[in-house]
Amino acid sequence: MSNSALTLKNVFAGYGGGMVLQGLDLEVRKGSITCIVGPNGAGKSTVFRVISGLLKASEGDVLLAGESIKSLSPAEILENGVTQVPQSRALFPEMSVKENILMGGYLIRKNPKLLKERMAMVEEMIPIVRERASQPAGHLSGGQRRMVEIARTLILDPSLILMDEPSLGLDPKSVALVSELIKRMTKDGRTVLLIEQNVRLGMYLANDGVVMEAGKVRISAPAKDIAGDPEVASMYLGKTK
Ligand SMILES: Nc1ncnc2c1ncn2[C@@H]1O[C@H](COP(=O)(O)OP(=O)(O)O)[C@@H](O)[C@H]1O
Ligand SMILES: [Mg+2]
16 A cells, blocks of 8 residues: 555546446556546546546545545645646746746745745756746747646645646647656656556556546556557557557
8 A cells, every 4th residue: 555646446426417437446556657548538537536626526435645535625635745737728828937837836835945946846857947937928839838837736746746638739749848757757756647648658658557438447557568458459549649
């Protein structure tokens, strides 16, 4: 258990109609990159809503490093070190890159020394944050914006980072940069849980792979095994690009 960053146990959750998640079990190892793939509508984004506390599981449990966070509010879960990188268009275009990132650091705004240290850490990890600090976020390319969105999350020094399709809409060069950053984020013990449409990319990035279908985990295996599984490719994934 001590190696576990996140565990979902027999989770049922939905939006009022039927249950979207139907007894979902998920184990995410500390320091890993775990990638969830699966067809549209399988419930991948819903898993993230349950982890962040935006949607309550009606059955089952959610454990962060062994402790249940199931009944915590989204704000409390954030304070416990779980952040989600927004999917897109999350930056304020007229505000500078630095201002946007400082907004992400609102939880530590009363500790200027810590905020400064964190900003230095983020600048070190993502050079564009320093290079473009005073430019309006709206002037950045799509790939640069994605890096700043990640920076805005990193300033809270999260232990578990959720990323829902971070490569969506990016050109190949930006995808490569974001991929490098995702790998880098786990070097110092952070855990990344990723949803990715592009199975080859996702499994190349990840250590552990999860295939979801109809609100359940169908396959949970080392990423390299999932990437090479012809049955997975033909049955579930459609888009392998
Ligand atoms: N806010 C919502 N209200 C009602 N139904 C939703 C909502 N969000 C998602 N759903 C439904 O839940 C199912 C799973 O959606 P989602 O988790 O977004 O799947 P995925 O991310 O795998 O494509 C879909 O059938 C979708 O229509
Ligand atoms: Mg989704």
